[in-house]
Every structure is written in C-alpha cells, then in structure tokens.
Amino acid sequence: FFRVFFRLATMSTVEELQAQVQTLQAQLAATKKHTAPEMYYYGSKLASKVGDFGHFPKNGVPPRTVERMIQDYHLLDSKERLNTSSYVNVVFEPEEERVAVMGMKINLADQTVYPSSFKMHDEVVNMIGNLWNVPPSADGQVAGAGTVGSTEACLLAGLAMKFRWREWYMKKHNLTHKEVLGVVPNCVMSTMYQAAWEKFFKYMDIEPILVQPSYKTMTVTGAQIAEHVNERTCMVIGIMGNHYGGQYDPIWDIDEAIEKVNQEKGLQVGIHVDAASGGFIAPFQPYLPPWDFRLKNVLSISASGHKFGQSVCGTGWVVWRHREGLSEHVAISVTYLGGKGDSYTLNFSRPASGVYVQYYKVIRLGWEGYAALEENMMANTKILRDGLKAMTKDGKPRFVMLDAGDTGCLPVVTAMLNPELNLEYDDVRLQYQIAEHQWYVSAYKMSFNHPATEQLEDLFCDMQGQQTMFRVVVKSNLTAKLALHLLESIQECVEFLDEHAHKASHRAKTHGDQHLHAPC
Numbered sequence: 001f002f003r004v005f006f007r008l009a010t011m012s013t014v015e016e017l018q019a020q021v022q023t024l025q026a027q028l029a030a031t032k033k034h035t036a037p038e039m040y041y042y043g044s045k046l047a048s049k050v051g052d053f054g055h056f057p058k059n060g061v062p063p064r065t066v067e068r069m070i071q072d073y074h075l076l077d078s079k080e081r082l083n084t085s086s087y088v089n090v091v092f093e094p095e096e097e098r099v100a101v102m103g104m105k106i107n108l109a110d111q112t113v114y115p116s117s118f119k120m121h122d123e124v125v126n127m128i129g130n131l132w133n134v135p136p137s138a139d140g141q142v143a144g145a146g147t148v149g150s151t152e153a154c155l156l157a158g159l160a161m162k163f164r165w166r167e168w169y170m171k172k173h174n175l176t177h178k179e180v181l182g183v184v185p186n187c188v189m190s191t192m193y194q195a196a197w198e199k200f201f202k203y204m205d206i207e208p209i210l211v212q213p214s215y216k217t218m219t220v221t222g223a224q225i226a227e228h229v230n231e232r233t234c235m236v237i238g239i240m241g242n243h244y245g246g247q248y249d250p251i252w253d254i255d256e257a258i259e260k261v262n263q264e265k266g267l268q269v270g271i272h273v274d275a276a277s278g279g280f281i282a283p284f285q286p287y288l289p290p291w292d293f294r295l296k297n298v299l300s301i302s303a304s305g306h307k308f309g310q311s312v313c314g315t316g317w318v319v320w321r322h323r324e325g326l327s328e329h330v331a332i333s334v335t336y337l338g339g340k341g342d343s344y345t346l347n348f349s350r351p352a353s354g355v356y357v358q359y360y361k362v363i364r365l366g367w368e369g370y371a372a373l374e375e376n377m378m379a380n381t382k383i384l385r386d387g388l389k390a391m392t393k394d395g396k397p398r399f400v401m402l403d404a405g406d407t408g409c410l411p412v413v414t415a416m417l418n419p420e421l422n423l424e425y426d427d428v429r430l431q432y433q434i435a436e437h438q439w440y441v442s443a444y445k446m447s448f449n450h451p452a453t454e455q456l457e458d459l460f461c462d463m464q465g466q467q468t469m470f471r472v473v474v475k476s477n478l479t480a481k482l483a484l485h486l487l488e489s490i491q492e493c494v495e496f497l498d499e500h501a502h503k504a505s506h507r508a509k510t511h512g513d514q515h516l517h518a519p520c
Contacts, residue, residue: 041068078440084472084486085442087243087277087307091477096360100312103353108146109343114352121146121355127362129319131283132275132292132301143327144319145344146305146355150276151196152346153302153318156330157272158187158200158235160300160320163329165234168268172231188228189237190220191448191459192244194276197237198451206234208451212461215402215446218245222257229261233269235299240291241278244459244471246412247404248278251291251298258297270299277410279303279317280310284367284374288408293321300326305354308410310361310373310476315354318344373476377411380483381474384413387487391494393421398494402469416469425501427468430490433497437489443470 041047046065080090092100103117111118122141129142137143147153162185170180186207189197193210201208209228211220225236236258238249251273258269273291275282280303282288292301298321305315320326331342365373385406391398396418403414417427431443447465450457458465472486 041065078435079438081477082438082482083440084474084478085440087304087473087475088313089306089308089310089475092312092357093364096312096357096364099356099360100353103356104351106352107349108352108355109348109350117352117355120359121352124355124359124362125317125319128279128303128317132279132319133290134293134319135321137322142319143321143323144317145327146358147302147316147318147345148314148347148350148354149306149316150194150274150302150304151199151316153304153316154194154196154272154274154276155200155204155346156318156344157300157302157320158197158204158206160326160329161187161235161270161272162204162206164270164325165268167325169231183232185234186230186232187235187237188225188233189274190239190242190249191457192218192239192242192247193237194239194243194274196276197274201451207232209233210450212458215460215463218242218247218402218404218460219249220254221250222253222255225254226257226261229258229265229267229269231265231267233267235270235272237272237274238291240273240275240282241410243277244469245403245414246277246410248282248288248291248409250289251295252289255295255297262297269297271295271297273298273301275301275303277304277307280305280308280370281374281410284371285408293319305358308373308377308475309358310365310370311358312354315358317358374411377474377476377478378406380478380480381411381413382406383480383483384472384474384487387484388413388415388490391491393418393494393498396420411474413472413474414469416467419467423497423501425497427470429497429501430493431470433493434489437493439486439489441470441472443468 041064044065046061046069083090106114106117108114108117108121124146125144126140126142129144134142145153145156147156165185166180169175169183169185170177173180175183184205184207186209187200188209188211191210191212197208200206211224211228213220213224219242225238229236236254238251238254240248240251242249251271254271258271261267262269279301282291292298300318300320302318303309303316305311305317306313309315309317323331327344331344333342385401385403388399389397389401398418398421399415400418401413401415403409403412417423417425417430427443428445431441434441445465446459446463446467446469447456448459449455456465474483478486
C-alpha cells in the first residue's frame with residue numbers, strides 16, 4: 001500500500017513540477033520577447049505599463065529601453081533652453097560633456113587616490129580668487145573650496161563667520177565654551193536673500209535681521225545695514241545680484257558703514273558677499289566700484305559656478321580672505337582613505353564633474369570669453385527691456401520696469417503690469433499664458449515667509465505684498481533672435497488676456513484666489 005501511495009504521490013509531484021516548469025518557461029519567453037535588446041520599445045509591455053514604478057523592479061531591462069523611458073519623462077518637462085526663470089546654465093559643448101562624464105567616476109573627496117583632480121580643484125579656486133582680487137597667501141594657495149552649488153558655499157561661509165564671532169564674543173564677555181553656546185548670534189541682510197540663507201538661519205541657529213528695501217531700487221544702503229548691527233552680529237551679507245531684479249547691493253557703501261560701526265562700538269563684524277549670480281558677471285563690468293576683496297571688511301565671497309560661471313548644475317565656490325580665523329574653522333582633517341587631506345565641505349563624497357567643467361570653461365573662455373558673454377547677455381537684455389518699454393495700452397505704458405537698467409547689474413529684466421491700467425489679470429496669469437508659447441518666465445507676489453516666524457510679510461517697505469511681478473533671466477543661450485520671439489509672445493499674450501481675462505476672472509470667483517495659479 002505504501003509503495004503504491006508513494007508512487008502515486010511522486011507522479012503527482014512530478015506532474016505539478018512539470019506544470020510549474022512549463023509556466024516559468026512561458027513567462028521567461030514572454031519576458032525575453034518584451035525586453036530583448038532588439039525589441040521595439042513601443043511594442044514592449046513597458047510601453048503599456050500604467051503608473052510609475054512604485055516598487056523596486058525584480059528584473060532589469062535593456063539599456064536602450066531605459067534610456068527611452070527616461071526620455072519620455074524628460075519630454076514632459078519644459079524646454080530647458082526656453083526656461084528664463086532659472087539662472088542655471090543649460091548649454092554645453094560636446095567636449096565639456098565628455099569631461100563631465102569623466103568626472104562622474106572621480107570621488108573628489110579622495111585626495112590621495114586622485115591628487116591631480118584635486119590639484120585641478122585648487123587651481124580653479126586660485127583662478128576664482130584671482131578674479132575676485134583675493135590678497136596673496138604665504139603658500140600661494142587661496143583659501144576656498146568647490147561646493148555643491150552656492151547653497152553649500154553660503155552655509156560654509158556663514159559657519160566660518162559664526163565660529164569667528166563665537167571666539168570673539170567668548171573672550172569679550174569672559175565666557176566658557178559651554179556658556180557661549182547658549183548665545184544666539186544674528187546676521188543682517190536684505191529681504192532679497194536667496195533660499196540658501198533660510199537653510200543657514202534654520203540649520204545653524206542664527207537670528208535673521210532683515211532689512212526691507214524699496215521696490216524702486218531692490219537694494220539696501222550701508223546705513224540701513226549698520227543700523228541693525230550689534231555685538232551679537234556675526235556678519236552682514238551683501239547681495240551681488242539679487243534674484244528678483246538683478247540689482248547689486250552697494251558693497252562699497254556697506255564696507256564703509258561697517259568700518260565705522262566696528263570702530264565706534266569695538267566690534268569685528270565682517271561682510272560676506274553673496275555673489276551667487278554676480279560672481280561671474282560683476283568682474284567683467286569694469287565701471288563698478290570695488291565690491292570684492294579689495295574692500296577691507298569683505299571676508300568671504302560665494303558664487304554659483306553653474307549660473308553665469310557656465311559650469312554644470314551643482315557647481316559652487318566659496319573663497320575666504322585668508323585661512324586664519326575663517327576657513328580654518330570649517331576644515332576637517334581626513335585620514336581614513338589612505339592619506340591625509342583637509343575637507344572644507346559639508347558633504348564628503350562628491351563627483352569631480354563640476355570642477356572638471358568649471359576648469360574647462362575658465363580655460364576655454366578666459367577673461368575675454370567671459371567678457372564677451374557678459375556683453376552679449378547685457379545687449380540681449382536691453383532688447384527685451386526696450387521691447388517691454390515700447391508696449392502700451394490706452395496711451396499708457398503697459399509695464400512698469402523694476403530692474404536696474406542696462407548697466408551695473410545682472411542680465412535680468414524685471415517688470416510688473418502697470419497698476420494704473422486696472423487690468424483684470426496679473427503677472428502670474430501672464431506667466432501661464434506665456435507658457436502656452438513654450439516660454440517659461442518667473443512670476444510671483446512681492447511677499448515672503450519670514451524665516452524666523454513663518455509669517456507672510458511684504459518684501460518691500462513701500463509696496464503691498466499682494467502686488468505681482470515677473471522676471472526674465474537672459475542667459476548666454478538667449479540670443480537676440482530668441483529675445484525678439486519672446487517679445488512677440490508677450491505681446492500676443494497680453495492682447496489675448498485683454499480680450500479674454502474677464503471671462504476667466506468671472507469663473508475664478510467661485511474658487512477664491514486659485515485664479516492666480518491656474519492657466520488661462
């Protein structure tokens with residue numbers, strides 16, 4: 001009986017296994033059919049897959065298929081070359097694209113294994129320091145570092161200033177290290193700050209003292225800054241090219257005011273220049289007064305290499321006046337990778353792509369090349385600005401210009417629809433209408449969330465926060481021909497909105513303020 005039972009059970013098991021094998025073979029054949037390298041992507045199962053990959057996939061797919069899938073995602077983005085809301089460079093020569101790929105394989109933190117790549121990093125720091133007129137050092141190496149964008153550069157500069165202040169404050173009040181940790185320092189700057197400083201205030205426990213400028217200038221004076229400086233001020237920040245209108249804070253004026261207040265109050269407050277956008281523009285505008293390390297109280301400068309530095313996204317730079325009392329506060333000695341090296345960055349491992357491309361661009365363009373780019377961008381900015389000035393409605397200017405004009409600023413056009421026209425649409429509505437022409441511009445209200453209180457406040461001292469404005473960043477790829485096309489698109493959009501905006505406004509009344517954010 002048992003022999004018969006075992007034989008029957010075995011036969012059942014074998015039959016089940018054979019059925020399972022056949023099922024697996026069929027599944028494998030189907031998988032091979034739809035993922036084979038020669039399989040046409042749009043004839044594969046992946047092309048009919050609904051939704052995204054919410055789970056880690058069990059099986060891989062051919063490289064061409066993945067590339068096509070990523071291209072489909074990218075296709076749904078705005079066109080990067082028509083994105084005038086961003087300062088980030090988007091055009092590269094084939095040679096620098098190859099250089100960027102080469103840098104992807106190099107961990108710049110490992111200075112022992114990749115000494116030549118880090119030497120390249122140091123050479124770029126020296127060249128940028130020279131561009132900003134940093135005083136010479138004893139060993140010939142400028143105190144500075146490549147960073148992940150200007151955000152990390154701002155955080156590093158801020159930390160160095162905070163630690164410098166802490167040592168001064170501790171000695172002044174005869175405090176212990178533990179006691180001084182309970183004292184919160186402050187920094188003084190304009191409300192026109194970039195988002196990086198919100199991270200600094202929040203992450204590094206800094207009290208922000210913010211000064212509202214006029215909407216007519218978008219800059220602060222030295223006297224306005226100095227008025228708020230006290231013994232808990234670890235630094236003041238001057239903006240060399242705010243992202244709203246491209247204006248430069250008068251660093252030269254701030255330097256004089258800080259020198260005076262330091263002498264009168266016995267302080268040692270220094271200036272950090274946030275040149276995220278202006279660091280690679282202002283040096284090529286020789287008519288500007290000194291704004292960099294030529295000024296006594298400028299202790300550090302930061303910039304985005306990936307903006308007008310023309311490098312790849314994620315490139316930033318910070319340069320200090322000297323190591324003593326500044327960059328030495330943020331240096332970490334690292335030995336566990338087989339050698340010894342100092343790290344000045346918040347993160348550790350990072351690719352060398354940004355350094356490689358920045359080196360490529362500096363050597364490729366040189367002073368003359370960057371100066372030519374600045375000249376072209378400012379010229380094309382003027383085309384846009386003059387075109388907007390020429391647009392009228394009912395005998396009045398259609399736009400009120402808010403930027404600094406044709407010289408002494410970033411290549412940026414900022415304006416608002418003329419409030420005197422009492423239009424039934426605002427600049428945000430115009431932004432969405434322009435997007436119908438494939439162009440993307442920035443539009444926003446003149447208000448901000450205070451980083452300390454999270455309360456909505458007016459950006460300017462003389463304009464209500466509900467007022468809107470828009471901005472166009474003229475990067476190197478925005479040629480004169482494209483500028484004219486953008487002007488034509490804006491003209492068509494305002495004419496369309498003149499005729500149709502009242503209908504959309506009527507529909508939007510049932511949705512509160514949502515009409516500000518919905519395309520017309």
